[in-house]
Amino acid sequence: MASQDRLNTHLTAIKTVASHAANPTSLVRAENLSVSYGGNKVVHDVSFELGRGKSLALIGESGSGKSTIARAVLRLLPSGGHASGKVVFDGQDVLSLSERQFRPLRGRAIGFVPQDPGNSLNPVRTIGAQAMEAAALTDEPNASIRKELILETFAQVGLDNPQRVYDSYPHQLSGGMLQRVLIGLAVLPRPALLVADEPTSALDVTIQKRILDLLTRLQHDLDISLLLITHDLAIAAERADQLVVLKDGSVQEAGKTASVFSSPTSAYARKLHADVPALNPNRYAKLRDPGFRLLDGKTAKAPKIEVNSITKTFEVDGKVLTAVDDVSFAVPAGTTHALVGESGSGKTTTIRLLLGLDEPDTGSISVAGDDLAGRSQKDLRAVWRHLQLVYQNPFTSLDPTWTVERLVREPLDRFKIGTAAERTQQVREALTNVGLADHLLSRKPGALSGGQRQRVAIARSLVLKPDVIVLDEPTSALDVSVQADIVEVLLSLQAKLGLTYVFVSHDLALVRQLAHTVSVMQRGRIVEHGTVGDIFDNPSHAYTATLLESIPSGLSGDTSEAAHRRVSRAERKEAFA
Amino acid sequence: MSNAYLTYAAKRLGQAVVVILLAYVFTFVVVSILPGDPITSVLRNPQNGFSEQEIGEIIAAQGLDQPVLVQLWHSLSGFLTGDLGVSMRSNRPVSTLIAEVIPSTLILASSGLAVALFLAFAVAYGTQVLPKRYGQGLLRAFPSLFQSTPNFVIGLFLIHLFGFQLRLFRVIEPDSFWATLFAAITIGIPFSAQIAEVLIANLDHEAKQEYASVARSRGIGQRRLFTRHLLKPASLPVVTVIALTVGELLGNSLITETVFGRTGLGSLVQRSVSTQDLPVLQAIVSLGAVVFVLVNLIADLLYPLLDPRVKMVVGKKYRSTAAGEPSLDPTKAVNP
Numbered sequence: 082m083a084s085q086d087r088l089n090t091h092l093t094a095i096k097t098v099a100s101h102a103a104n105p106t107s108l109v110r111a112e113n114l115s116v117s118y119g120g121n122k123v124v125h126d127v128s129f130e131l132g133r134g135k136s137l138a139l140i141g142e143s144g145s146g147k148s149t150i151a152r153a154v155l156r157l158l159p160s161g162g163h164a165s166g167k168v169v170f171d172g173q174d175v176l177s178l179s180e181r182q183f184r185p186l187r188g189r190a191i192g193f194v195p196q197d198p199g200n201s202l203n204p205v206r207t208i209g210a211q212a213m214e215a216a217a218l219t220d221e222p223n224a225s226i227r228k229e230l231i232l233e234t235f236a237q238v239g240l241d242n243p244q245r246v247y248d249s250y251p252h253q254l255s256g257g258m259l260q261r262v263l264i265g266l267a268v269l270p271r272p273a274l275l276v277a278d279e280p281t282s283a284l285d286v287t288i289q290k291r292i293l294d295l296l297t298r299l300q301h302d303l304d305i306s307l308l309l310i311t312h313d314l315a316i317a318a319e320r321a322d323q324l325v326v327l328k329d330g331s332v333q334e335a336g337k338t339a340s341v342f343s344s345p346t347s348a349y350a351r352k353l354h355a356d357v358p359a360l361n362p363n364r365y366a367k368l369r370d371p372g373f374r375l376l377d378g379k380t381a382k383a384p385k386i387e388v389n390s391i392t393k394t395f396e397v398d399g400k401v402l403t404a405v406d407d408v409s410f411a412v413p414a415g416t417t418h419a420l421v422g423e424s425g426s427g428k429t430t431t432i433r434l435l436l437g438l439d440e441p442d443t444g445s446i447s448v449a450g451d452d453l454a455g456r457s458q459k460d461l462r463a464v465w466r467h468l469q470l471v472y473q474n475p476f477t478s479l480d481p482t483w484t485v486e487r488l489v490r491e492p493l494d495r496f497k498i499g500t501a502a503e504r505t506q507q508v509r510e511a512l513t514n515v516g517l518a519d520h521l522l523s524r525k526p527g528a529l530s531g532g533q534r535q536r537v538a539i540a541r542s543l544v545l546k547p548d549v550i551v552l553d554e555p556t557s558a559l560d561v562s563v564q565a566d567i568v569e570v571l572l573s574l575q576a577k578l579g580l581t582y583v584f585v586s587h588d589l590a591l592v593r594q595l596a597h598t599v600s601v602m603q604r605g606r607i608v609e610h611g612t613v614g615d616i617f618d619n620p621s622h623a624y625t626a627t628l629l630e631s632i633p634s635g636l637s638g639d640t641s642e643a644a645h646r647r648v649s650r651a652e653r654k655e656a657f658a
Numbered sequence: 659m660s661n662a663y664l665t666y667a668a669k670r671l672g673q674a675v676v677v678i679l680l681a682y683v684f685t686f687v688v689v690s691i692l693p694g695d696p697i698t699s700v701l702r703n704p705q706n707g708f709s710e711q712e713i714g715e716i717i718a719a720q721g722l723d724q725p726v727l728v729q730l731w732h733s734l735s736g737f738l739t740g741d742l743g744v745s746m747r748s749n750r751p752v753s754t755l756i757a758e759v760i761p762s763t764l765i766l767a768s769s770g771l772a773v774a775l776f777l778a779f780a781v782a783y784g785t786q787v788l789p790k791r792y793g794q795g796l797l798r799a800f801p802s803l804f805q806s807t808p809n810f811v812i813g814l815f816l817i818h819l820f821g822f823q824l825r826l827f828r829v830i831e832p833d834s835f836w837a838t839l840f841a842a843i844t845i846g847i848p849f850s851a852q853i854a855e856v857l858i859a860n861l862d863h864e865a866k867q868e869y870a871s872v873a874r875s876r877g878i879g880q881r882r883l884f885t886r887h888l889l890k891p892a893s894l895p896v897v898t899v900i901a902l903t904v905g906e907l908l909g910n911s912l913i914t915e916t917v918f919g920r921t922g923l924g925s926l927v928q929r930s931v932s933t934q935d936l937p938v939l940q941a942i943v944s945l946g947a948v949v950f951v952l953v954n955l956i957a958d959l960l961y962p963l964l965d966p967r968v969k970m971v972v973g974k975k976y977r978s979t980a981a982g983e984p985s986l987d988p989t990k991a992v993n994p
Contacts, residue, residue, distance in 0.1 A: 157871050184877055193875035200868040205890050205965050214876050214886075250966040266876065 108133045108274055108306045109154065113166040116149050116158065116330075124149050124330040126166065131323070133273070136300060136307035138321035138338075140314055140353070142560035143531075146330035147310045148196075151278045154308065155193055156183050171273065188218045192267030192305075194277040194296075198259035198284075202251040208262055209247040218270035230269065238265040238295060257288035261295065268299050275300070278310045285423035286587055290631040293320055312560065315359050315633035318342040326350045342635055356565040359590035359632050364565075368572035384411035385549060385581040386418075386435070391444030393430055404430040405441070406605040412598070414548070417575065417582040419592040419613075421628070422602035428585045431602070432551050435583065436470060437461045448549065466496055469542030473554040475534035479526040485512075486522040489540045496545060511540040514577075515570050532563035536570060543574070551583045556591065568595060590632050593617050601625045667959055674955045681947035682737055686730050689936055689943075720746060720937070737944065743937035747930075752941045755926060762833065763922040766841055767911050771900070773846030778853035778896075785858050786865065786884045798858065804851035809910050813844040813917035832920045841918045845910050849903065856899050860892035894964055901957035905950050 109131040116124040124146040131137040139147040153164040167174050195201040216227035235243035238261045281289035300307045311317050324341040326334045334347040345351045393405040405427045412418040420428045433439045446453045472478035493504045515536040542550055556564040586592050600610040609622040620626045742752035784797045820826040827836030873887050912924030930938040962968040
């Protein structure tokens with residue numbers, strides 16, 4: 082009985098180190114915080130203030146220094162990193178403390194929720210063993226009460242079988258479950274501050290919403306301050322009281338969410354706002370037009386791609402797993418068909434079958450009227466010439482030791498097309514088509530930005546003059562402003578060359594603007610398909626509706642529209658300059 | 659022990675038996691096609707003073723007048739039933755000869771391995787836990803220093819310092835505790851360098867992983883981070899290194915035995931090679947193969963126990979149904 086009381090004390094204890102504080106309103110205050118690696122300064126004089134029980138979002142693209150700031154607050158900078166300025170936590174400048182003095186604050190007063198749940202737990206130890214480390218921070222001497230506390234916390238963060246989770250190894254749980262575990266471990270010692278570094282960027286969109294809801298709920302229930310690091314303006318606006326917009330390590334704009342989000346004053350914040358597809362439903366509509374008319378009118382040609390009830394099963398551990406189950410769709414020439422769904426929905430297997438990398442168990446696939454089934458490797462090569470693929474991640478899909486010229490030229494060499502001079506000419510043409518200058522020809526991927534790399538990848542697929550390009554999440558590894566550039570390149574290429582796209586994505590806001598027709602996939606099946614207008618305006622399947630609801634929308638519909646109207650095209654040009 | 663693990667173990671064991679048999683046949687073939695005929699070079703050597711009649715008896719007893727395939731058959735069936743044949747030189751059973759020397763070598767090799775593991779883990783601990791200013795860089799230099807020092811130099815140095823100068827042990831009693839300890843240190847030092855090098859590299863790699871940062875964000879200090887988090891995943895490759903270098907350990911024990919004047923497998927090999935005592939050589943080489951295969955078998959069996967992800971291929975998966983969140987795609991299962 083006594084132990085039950087003690088457990089309850091722990092569970093209800095909202096009092097934290099912070100509650101005895103001198104300053105009742107401010108919990109974290111950064112003053113002229115700078116971080117440098119060697120002589121290289123990556124964060125410049127950043128200041129912000131986070132109140133008790135409040136939330137603040139640091140927003141920026143890769144290289145903006147947002148994660149570095151989070152790590153400076155936690156004093157977990159990688160070796161070589163040095164922070165200067167002040168970070169006052171609960172009246173104490175944590176940067177001036179020694180490691181020994183600071184360590185008691187970690188976990189107890191400042192909790193951390195990492196970015197990639199899949200890599201954030203030790204793979205060879207059970208969840209329970211690692212949870213015990215967090216439970217030890219409560220200073221509860223009784224081990225069985227500590228364990229009870231863990232199980233209660235797991236239940237609190239929405240894990241339905243806490244004991245089973247406790248006994249599992251990390252690889253036995255899904256990403257969403259792992260992130261719940263990590264959030265549980267972070268809040269278990271009842272910290273005053275929770276630092277969440279892109280807590281949902283590795284998760285599917287529906288799970289993202291649930292995790293963010295959980296964070297918001299815990300923040301209010303447990304009276305925790307939340308420092309949220311994100312690249313997604315819509316998420317930040319939805320979840321934080323205050324926003325700090327960062328670029329190249331400097332603050333561009335800061336203030337109350339409502340004002341920064343609806344009437345951004347800095348050029349960068351406006352551009353950031355304009356580039357988020359979810360906030361700008363008509364951003365690319367003009368560019369897409371031609372194909373759309375083609376579909377709506379009676380002029381639609383014979384389908385370029387026809388997929389007829391294909392099924393593919395894999396055997397895993399003696400169990401049969403149906404990865405693709407009776408999937409059919411057709412793509413008219415010159416249009417874009419999107420496959421959307423969460424991880425494990427069968428999108429990737431479907432395009433592997435389409436590209437002839439795997440054979441379907443049953444069903445048929447035809448490209449431009451030619452059946453793909455039963456073709457020899459040699460015949461498949463002929464198909465591949467007209468059917469190209471752009472991979473998801475340009476940081477890993479290009480050989481880092483090759484020059485741009487060699488990378489783009491390789492398909493021509495492989496297919497032995499034209500003379501040497503003609504090949505050089507075609508390489509230049511392809512690069513011009515994707516908007517890359519000739520002087521980049523001798524560069525290696527390491528010397529290119531993410532956007533330039535993805536353009537090289539697109540040029541590489543264009544150089545064979547294909548009719549169909551399969552785009553496997555071509556923008557998901559890129560920053561939102563770079564994503565906008567790539568989408569514009571893709572749309573203008575389609576208009577110019579009449580390309581047919583098969584577009585795989587989980588970003589519904591982008592799909593809505595880019596695609597003409599959509600298939601929504603769930604557990605290997607197409608649950609709904611139709612034109613973009615039909616699916617997005619009147620989803621008939623519950624799963625589609627869930628997906629649509631999960632798109633973070635910023636504040637509310639009308640403010641984002643209002644903000645959108647304020648960002649004219651001219652202003653956007655100015656932001657680029 | 660799950661059924662899956664037992665199936666896995668049985669399969670590995672079967673493979674090991676096949677490898678040992680092949681190794682035996684291979685050794686037999688190599689030894690029999692080597693240049694030089696033991697009959698001419700050893701038996702007819704006037705120094706040995708065998709009469710023609712004795713030579714004839716030895717040839718008949720060893721079956722050397724039979725075709726090679728028949729000899730192989732006799733030899734292999736003997737090996738399988740535990741009969742290793744009779745030494746050509748001393749006319750004693752090979753198994754007796756080996757049994758006489760093997761305890762000494764086993765003691766040396768296993769204590770050498772223990773010393774190596776101790777040194778390697780101590781150095782690795784220092785590189786992760788000691789603050790930078792307390793000579794962490796120096797510790798990191800140890801593996802390459804140890805690895806580049808020849809085994810016999812270390813042995814001679816230790817004998818000189820502890821045997822002759824400090825008189826900690828009597829050099830003429832090579833089987834005493836202290837003499838054995840220093841022989842073990844001699845054999846262990848270069849071996850520890852190989853283990854330490856892999857271990858430190860892996861610890862550095864693991865320390866950079868996100869889970870290490872996250873563990874530190876829970877207030878874990880360097881020492882607990884090392885013992886609770888980094889050590890186990892970083893030790894996995896060490897198992898492989900040990901398995902692969904165990905042959906080297908046997909080879910090194912040969913040199914060390916000579917330096918310290920111990921009788922062991924090393925001296926037996928040396929004698930048998932110089933006298934071309936084929937049955938003894940065949941037995942020792944096959945024994946080496948058996949040890950090598952066994953150690954690798956143990957490594958294979960240890961892996962799934964140390965890393966739960968290895969079981970993934972055969973183990974049961976945990977699916978959350980009520981939460982509706984898809985669990986890991988089984989086709990992406992990690993199997994390092």
